[in-house]
Amino acid sequence: MDKHGILVCMGWEQIEISLPNCSSLQVISFPVVQLHLNRTAMRASQKDFENAMNQVKLLKKDPGNEAKLKLYALYKQATEGPCNMPKPGVFDLINKAKWDAWNALGSLPKETARQNYVDLVSSLSSSLESSSQVEPGTDRKPTGYETLMVTSEDGITKIMLNRPTKKNALSVEMYHEIMHALKAAGKDDSAIITVLTGNGDYYSSGNDLTNFTDIPPGGVEEKAKNSAILLREFVGCFIDFPKPLIAMVNGPAVGISVTLLGLFDAVYASDRVRKLKL
Secondary structure, eight states, X not given: OOTTOOEEOSSOEEEEEOOTTOSSOEEEEESOSOEEXXXXXXXXXXXXXXXXXXXXXXXXXXXXXXXXXXXXXXXXXXXXXSOOSOOOOXXXXXXXXXXXXXXXXTTOOHHHXXXXXXXXXXXXXXXXXXXXXXXTTSOOSOSSOSSEEEEEETXXXXXXXXXXXXXXXBOHHHHHHHXXXXXXXXXXXXXXXXXXXXXXSOSBOOBOGGGGTOOOTTHHHHHHHHHHHHHHHHHHHHHTOOSOEEEEEOSOBOTHHHHGGGGSSEEEEOTTOOOOOO
């Protein structure tokens, strides 16, 4: 935003500007999409920013890693300015992702970052709220899945891990959805066997690293306790599954996804599967 209160956004567009001391309009190409002439209307106040931070804590659904990285970067830019931290090492994956997101904002002004943060929180709140709305009096369980593709045909229920861009890394949400899908398949009289496989070039890359970064108010001890309970319930769903359970390993399998293979009745692996040397 320049000193006249004109906000410039990227993209090319021709606009007509009446220049001082000129008798006619001159057409000039500027890298803009739109011009906002009201400076105060487009600049979030500190109170708006604080309200947005509180609103993030009230989101009922995980907005996803990409959105959380954007929120982190905009928050740091709005409060501290351009990235001023040394770049983490290549093996510090989580902090490196945060650093990259913050550093990518360059010299974006604090005021703009604050406004972008408020706008992003507002859009996340609206989209998550609309996706979670159900008709009054109906069952509030989701009819679909965010991290799986589940189909049933000819007596076969197929549960496909569906985070191909993340190499089907198992997020906490995916843990819960797999348990839900297994319980549903176990109770479905039309399902004779159930198959678990992955979408994309990986069967599963194991635990999503973000599973270990969301520390509850009770600290690391509470996190460890909750994780142990979730893992016990998750493994129990495989042990107690009442029907034939088959794994179709379509690509590399890492960590917990390999450990679980011993709980299937049969395991089939494609020629893309390779042994990992550690």
